[in-house]
Amino acid sequence: MSDSLERLYLAVLAARDLDPATSRTARLFQRGPSKMAKKLAEEAIEVVIDAVNGDTDAVIRESADLLYNLTVLWASAGVRPEDVWREMTRREDMLGIAEKLPKSSMKLPKVASPRVAARRPIVALEGRAARKRH
Numbered sequence: 001m002s003d004s005l006e007r008l009y010l011a012v013l014a015a016r017d018l019d020p021a022t023s024r025t026a027r028l029f030q031r032g033p034s035k036m037a038k039k040l041a042e043e044a045i046e047v048v049i050d051a052v053n054g055d056t057d058a059v060i061r062e063s064a065d066l067l068y069n070l071t072v073l074w075a076s077a078g079v080r081p082e083d084v085w086r087e088m089t090r091r092e093d094m095l096g097i098a099e100k101l102p103k104s105s106m107k108l109p110k111v112a113s114p115r116v117a118a119r120r121p122i123v124a125l126e127g128r129a130a131r132k133r134h
């Protein structure tokens with residue numbers, strides 16, 4: 001999936017300077033970050049509505065639109081996909097996949113996969129402040 005997003009990101013960068021009359025991406029860049037943010041929010045809401053309605057095909061279509069609008073916003077904000085992958089890896093290495101353990105369960109997973117077992121024990125964090133202390 002990251003390959004697809006990286007290819008899309010490069011395509012968005014390439015389209016940024018095209019004619020806004022023919023390129024939706026160029027038009028979004030011309031209209032600026034607030035329009036990009038509005039479109040991203042709209043797509044997120046469309047994904048939510050389609051998921052609540054159980055319309056799987058629509059969730060797939062709207063998710064592609066959401067990811068497109070996210071890469072446009074990334075490009076506008078100077079964020080590269082690898083910046084996001086690095087943060088995701090940091091969290092996975094530090095916190096394990098289950099970043100927030102359910103409050104009720106402080107028990108470590110019974111059967112940890114070799115990868116998880118090799119990692120420091122997952123510690124339940126109390127939100128962002130705790131994360132910042134590491």
Ligand SMILES: N=c1c2ncn([C@@H]3O[C@H](COP(=O)(O)OP(=O)(O)OP(=O)(O)O)[C@@H](O)[C@H]3O)c2ncn1[C@@H]1O[C@H](COP(=O)(O)O)[C@@H](O)[C@H]1O
Nearest residue numbers: 008011012015018022023024025026039042064065068069
């Ligand atoms: N991946 C996408 C992509 N996904 C979604 N979209 C656009 O996002 C729209 C979906 O959002 P909406 O439903 O809100 O569309 P809309 O209602 O017609 O738009 P508005 O009237 O709300 O502005 C689609 O109609 C597409 O026009 C995309 N537009 C472009 N790309 C890629 O971006 C690159 C640059 O393409 P151009 O922007 O055409 O130069 C190419 O690689 C394209 O494949």
